[in-house]
Amino acid sequence: MASCMVFACYNIVIGIVVALGSLTGAEAKRAFFVFGDSLVDNGNNNFLATSARADSPPYGIDYPSGRPTGRFSNGYNIPDFISQQLGAESTLPYLSPELNGERLLVGANFASAGIGILNDTGIQFVNIIRIYRQLEYFEEYQQRVSALIGAEATERLVNGALVLITLGGNDFVNNYYLVPFSARSRQYNLPDYVKYLISEYKKILRRLYDIGARRVLVTGTGPLGCVPAELAQRGRNGECSAELQRAASLFNPQLVQLISQLNSEIDSNVFIGVNTQLMHTDFVTNPQAYGFITAKVACCGQGPYNGLGLCTVASNLCPNRDIYAFWDAFHPSERANSFIARKIFSGTTEYMYPMNLSTILALDSKN
Numbered sequence: 001m002a003s004c005m006v007f008a009c010y011n012i013v014i015g016i017v018v019a020l021g022s023l024t025g026a027e028a029k030r031a032f033f034v035f036g037d038s039l040v041d042n043g044n045n046n047f048l049a050t051s052a053r054a055d056s057p058p059y060g061i062d063y064p065s066g067r068p069t070g071r072f073s074n075g076y077n078i079p080d081f082i083s084q085q086l087g088a089e090s091t092l093p094y095l096s097p098e099l100n101g102e103r104l105l106v107g108a109n110f111a112s113a114g115i116g117i118l119n120d121t122g123i124q125f126v127n128i129i130r131i132y133r134q135l136e137y138f139e140e141y142q143q144r145v146s147a148l149i150g151a152e153a154t155e156r157l158v159n160g161a162l163v164l165i166t167l168g169g170n171d172f173v174n175n176y177y178l179v180p181f182s183a184r185s186r187q188y189n190l191p192d193y194v195k196y197l198i199s200e201y202k203k204i205l206r207r208l209y210d211i212g213a214r215r216v217l218v219t220g221t222g223p224l225g226c227v228p229a230e231l232a233q234r235g236r237n238g239e240c241s242a243e244l245q246r247a248a249s250l251f252n253p254q255l256v257q258l259i260s261q262l263n264s265e266i267d268s269n270v271f272i273g274v275n276t277q278l279m280h281t282d283f284v285t286n287p288q289a290y291g292f293i294t295a296k297v298a299c300c301g302q303g304p305y306n307g308l309g310l311c312t313v314a315s316n317l318c319p320n321r322d323i324y325a326f327w328d329a330f331h332p333s334e335r336a337n338s339f340i341a342r343k344i345f346s347g348t349t350e351y352m353y354p355m356n357l358s359t360i361l362a363l364d365s366k367n
């Protein structure tokens with residue numbers, strides 16, 4: 001955990017700066033809202049009747065409580081590290097009964113494992129919170145906060161907040177490529193499917209703006225063909241699945257184009273593209289540079305690359321989670337999440353388009 005300790009120290013420094021800011025009344029803490037899928041779900045699915053859940057050991061083994069929380073990680077996920085960068089506590093799942101009173105002012109996490117851009121993505125998981133429902137919950141949240149602090153202060157809180165949205169991976173893995181000859185793959189060839197996804201994503205981002213979001217981190221998909229699950233099911237001799245790599249390579253650049261287009265329509269840099277494909281590819285091509293012994297084998301799982309089935313108490317579990325880029329067949333380890341969050345904070349324009357989070361925080365503190 002050495003690197004996490006360094007990271008935590010760094011966050012303590014930021015935390016002190018933020019605390020001083022609020023002492024002088026110069027800066028209230030910024031709220032944080034999270035939308036999307038399992039990469040960013042902090043536990044909403046624990047409250048739902050669905051098979052898409054991370055509520056049993058060894059999930060959470062490295063979380064401070066040592067217990068599963070619903071996060072698809074051995075410990076913290078990306079939103080947790082971003083909360084730390086904001087000097088704030090982690091956002092609670094919107095469905096958590098503990099999310100009330102003052103705690104609402106920290107923000108909320110609306111994400112739900114299994115969902116996608118499309119309403120028909122993840123239908124096999126039955127009761128999950130699809131993206132339009134997450135947006136409705138965001139409006140409901142605003143009404144609840146309004147009752148607490150008034151409409152004007154609520155609008156300020158929402159407009160001043162940081163937002164993270166992570167969608168798209170499941171539209172490939174749990175829809176188009178879920179089964180051979182899936183309905184969507186019979187309807188569209190891959191390039192046309194990607195265009196359709198982007199046009200639907202545009203409506204979602206537009207709606208997010210319309211209901212108050214003003215700084216939105218939009219992540220692309222990772223290198224979908226290189227996750228342990230795909231290496232186990234589709235890869236030949238440990239090579240990434242060409243078809244899923246192609247999907248990610250078509251989707252991500254068009255997402256960046258969409259972001260530019262929306263920002264110019266709005267005439268403000270509301271949407272910020274996060275190049276998670278490149279961030280992950282860095283681990284995949286040179287795991288040792290990050291202190292990982294592998295970016296192919298999952299820490300928890302079974303079969304080739306530990307990439308088959310679910311991560312459960314009966315799975316193989318690596319003794320040291322910090323030296324694996326992947327925690328389970330699809331999700332990064334806590335340590336990989338910390339590296340991704342650091343790139344979000346201070347990455348170059350190659351990683352963060354048009355600017356990184358540290359620049360956003362500096363810009364917005366001047367307003």
Ligand SMILES: *[C@@H]1O[C@H](CO)[C@@H](O)[C@H](O)[C@H]1NC(C)=O
Nearest residue numbers: 117118119120130132133200
């Ligand atoms: C998805 O569902 C929402 C509401 O539940 C609806 O407004 C939207 O049009 C649907 N999208 C598509 C592409 O059918």
Ligand SMILES: *[C@@H]1O[C@H](CO)[C@@H](O)[C@H](O)[C@H]1NC(C)=O
Nearest residue numbers: 346347348349355356358359
């Ligand atoms: C990103 O963050 C660092 C500070 O951590 C800053 O020096 C750099 O200029 C930023 N890059 C961009 C492109 O905003």
